[in-house]
Amino acid sequence: MKVRLAAAVLAAFSLTACSGGVTSLDPADSGSKDAGAIVVGTANFSENVILGHLYAGVLKAKGMSVTVKPNLGSREIIVPALQQGDIDVLPEYQGSLLQYLDKNAKQTSAEDVQAALTPVLPKGLKVLPYAGAENKDVFVVTKETADKYKLKTLDDLKAASAELVLGGPAEDKTRYVGLIGLKEVYGVEFKDFKSLDAGGPLTRGALEGGDIQVANLFSTDVTIKNKGWVVLEDSKDLVPAQHVAPLINETKATAEVTAALALLNDKLTTDELSKLDAKVDNDKEDPDKVAEAWLKQQGLTS
Known part of the structure; x- marks a missing residue:
């Protein structure tokens, strides 16, 4: 009974989020976006929201105008939004993205997954180099x-x-x-x-x-x-590498943007990402504040 009730609550929340709650995809927003600004979108779970604010932080530190549109939903919503320019970049996970785009993909190593992504990406999208952090x-x-x-x-x-x-x-x-x-x-x-x-x-x-x-x-x-x-140990490699990687609309994938996001790659390890998750999920801190403090600690922002 508890599970059925919880699932019903979640379904109701998801339905709300897919309608009026998703501000960056609202019709009222179309045409209002500053052509020079970058909009970072995220999926609807806390780690992805943290990553979105990390992306925004390093971009802002380079003088760019950036906003974050968090909790937009599943890939069925946010990948088309990225293609259409409603958002410009989102934090992705290599293996999950590959299997979303290619149901028959069986690559497992980080290098093989990254190589396999490029030919199956929707037109106009680009995946940037991945970080050390992996969430499988x-x-x-x-x-x-x-x-x-x-x-x-x-x-x-x-x-x-x-x-x-x-x-x-x-x-x-x-x-x-x-x-x-x-x-x-x-x-x-x-x-x-x-x-x-x-x-x-x-x-x-x-x-x-x-x-x-x-x-x-x-x-x-x-x-x-x-x-x-x-x-439970995945001895037969069912789950592919799932390193964090930016998925970006090619119109915003300038050398400056690419270089700024790449600053995260060495510093953002799996252990560091886990610590950030704990601050939000366990300590109930705000994702934007957690991301801001970490970026300062790492010397990526002033």
Whole structure:
């Protein structure tokens, strides 16, 4: 019951966000955008919002006019918005983006994924060099579930999956790094699937409360370590490299913009990104303030 209610609340929120709540995609906004300004858009989860403010911060530090349009929704919304010029750049994740664009993509290494992206990108879009930071999809169980079913790897799930419920974003039903790939690569078929959120509080709460037994979370989520949950090893490389990389409209991919965003690449490690996530998700700090403080600490802004 708790899961059904939570899912209903999420659905209502998502519907609102896709209508009046998405300011940068509102018809009233068309034509009002300053041609010289850069609009950074983000998906609707906290880490991506943090990244959006990091992008904005390094661009502003170079004297550019920048605004952030956060929480715009899924790729089905924000990638077309990027093509149409409603937004100019967004933080992406290599492997997830590749599999969104090419359902048959099987590349796994960071270099191979990056190379495979260029020929399948929609016209007018460009992916810039990726950062050291990586946030991969992971499949997580509680220690109690791991002990009960002797789970250490995704291979181990096969024998027990008929008794287990997977929870994660709705896209898990149709994407390769989800039900399709788990069945194809590991022979896993779950008792049920619960559509929740993208590595957020609904999924974490359902796992902790026992409404689901396996959760699709993000590798940078400090809750996993704090709760003593077990990340199941992906021994057959179902999940590709998912380094953070800017996806940009080519009209704004100037040398100055590209160089400014590249300043993040060495400093933004997976460990640093995880710390930033913790400040927002655990300490309830504002994403823009967290990003601003980190950029100053790293010497990227004054």
